[in-house]
Amino acid sequence: MNITEIFEKLFTDDRTFGSARRSRTDTLQAVEAEIRREKAEVLGRAGERLEDALNALESARASFAEIEARLRHGSNPPEEAASLREAHEQLAARLAVCRDQADLAYQYLIIQREAVGVRSHLDVERSYRVSERLG
Numbered sequence: 143m144n145i146t147e148i149f150e151k152l153f154t155d156d157r158t159f160g161s162a163r164r165s166r167t168d169t170l171q172a173v174e175a176e177i178r179r180e181k182a183e184v185l186g187r188a189g190e191r192l193e194d195a196l197n198a199l200e201s202a203r204a205s206f207a208e209i210e211a212r213l214r215h216g217s218n219p220p221e222e223a224a225s226l227r228e229a230h231e232q233l234a235a236r237l238a239v240c241r242d243q244a245d246l247a248y249q250y251l252i253i254q255r256e257a258v259g260v261r262s263h264l265d266v267e268r269s270y271r272v273s274e275r276l277g
Contacts (some may be wrong), residue, residue, distance in 0.1 A: 199240040206234065
């Protein structure tokens with residue numbers, strides 16, 4: 143149940159304001175609990191997006207390194223060498239995009255954390271190893 147649904151229920155349920163079963167404090171606590179849940183969900187989704195972006199970056203780096211190693215090997219037939227160079231260029235572009243996406247996901251997570259009142263972000267760095275993985 144999201145915050146809108148909670149308020150709709152509160153204002154459309156006749157028992158809410160006329161009943162002794164649900165005090166104003168209970169209502170406030172229910173709303174506050176829902177807000178905390180929503181904040182946690184938003185931060186969780188932002189963290190998942192960051193993890194996905196960092197994993198995509200690592201995958202692109204591994205593919206790029208593999209192509210570079212094959213190019214350095216040098217004993218590729220001309221057609222294969224041309225194909226490897228083309229793949230190398232495409233992967234270089236993909237790597238740049240993945241790095242930008244991971245950086246953006248990191249910034250988004252930090253902004254979300256700031257928005258919910260979290261000011262220290264050292265745990266993000268420790269958990270995701272962002273500078274090491276973005277490097």
